[in-house]
Amino acid sequence: MNKTLMTTMAAGAVFGVGVVATQGAQAHADAKSDIQAAQNKVNAAKAKVEKLSKGTKVTEVQGGIPADLQKQINDAQNKVNNVQHTLDAANGDMQYYQNQKVILQKKLDDATAKMNSLSDNDPAHQQAMVDFYSAQYDMQDNDGQITNADGWIGSYKIDLQNAKNALSALQDKAKNYGGKTVTVKKVDQAALAAAKKEYQDAVKELKDAKAGKAKWKIPATGGHNKYTKKKATKKHTAKKAVKKAKQLFKIDVKANKVYSYKTIALHKAGRKLEKKGTKLPVYKIVKKGHKEFYLIKGNRVITANKHDVMKIK
Numbered sequence: 001m002n003k004t005l006m007t008t009m010a011a012g013a014v015f016g017v018g019v020v021a022t023q024g025a026q027a028h029a030d031a032k033s034d035i036q037a038a039q040n041k042v043n044a045a046k047a048k049v050e051k052l053s054k055g056t057k058v059t060e061v062q063g064g065i066p067a068d069l070q071k072q073i074n075d076a077q078n079k080v081n082n083v084q085h086t087l088d089a090a091n092g093d094m095q096y097y098q099n100q101k102v103i104l105q106k107k108l109d110d111a112t113a114k115m116n117s118l119s120d121n122d123p124a125h126q127q128a129m130v131d132f133y134s135a136q137y138d139m140q141d142n143d144g145q146i147t148n149a150d151g152w153i154g155s156y157k158i159d160l161q162n163a164k165n166a167l168s169a170l171q172d173k174a175k176n177y178g179g180k181t182v183t184v185k186k187v188d189q190a191a192l193a194a195a196k197k198e199y200q201d202a203v204k205e206l207k208d209a210k211a212g213k214a215k216w217k218i219p220a221t222g223g224h225n226k227y228t229k230k231k232a233t234k235k236h237t238a239k240k241a242v243k244k245a246k247q248l249f250k251i252d253v254k255a256n257k258v259y260s261y262k263t264i265a266l267h268k269a270g271r272k273l274e275k276k277g278t279k280l281p282v283y284k285i286v287k288k289g290h291k292e293f294y295l296i297k298g299n300r301v302i303t304a305n306k307h308d309v310m311k312i313k
Helices: 003-053 067-117 125-175 189-213
Strands: 056-062 180-186 249-253 258-261 272-274 279-288 291-296 300-303 309-312
Touching: 003 189, 056 067, 067 125, 125 180, 279 309
Parallel strands: none
Antiparallel strands: 056 180, 249 279, 249 309, 258 272, 258 300, 279 291, 291 300
């Protein structure tokens, strides 16, 4: 065999092994990243449950007041709690977009530097421009979300103050009946139940992430390495009937730019542009903070904003 050909084949074999090792390392890193992200969600959800379980201090009037006035006071206190929860959710959205701004700014800076480093005649300049405008659009979109969240936060703060003023007025009125204002600790059972559900979902997600780690399989050029697995023997089992999800209704995409997302976290990775005029079946209505979303085909979520989508039969 030609000596040059033999040398080339040997180099190719070494390169192939290197590619497999690189793919394996990347797969391993991706799996670890997924597990860490899921673990962080579990920790955050657990902390939330523990905090809500301790309850919060509230003021209430006890004894000596008419039942109807007591009901008004209770309703006013519930309104304060509800507005506070809504405000907290809006603040959470704001924090997410603020965190995204840091990431997107870095992406925009990198794209700008790359575009400026290339001449107009460079074949890579066109792609660099596309990357720049894409990063710029993402930044502008995120800034718009920040402005929107800031507006909601301001509105909710006013609502909260009004609710507190109304509660205070009723409590002052109760004092005329010999009522006594006391501070007690109360647990918001609805919020606690929601937090526990969130924790359970996070634990399941972590379990799935750990299970998914074993699924990484990188093709090998020969022999075995730590990223390859033996093919499992397929067992024949009786097929179980799968219950089909019930469709609630359909929606029609009205806006030009409406995205569906893989999860309610609304991460841009894996989002899908739904074209205007597309009709989508809705299987469930889900909420994130004060916003409402629809669960559609493919287990994806899409905004329920009436300006973006329209409910049809």
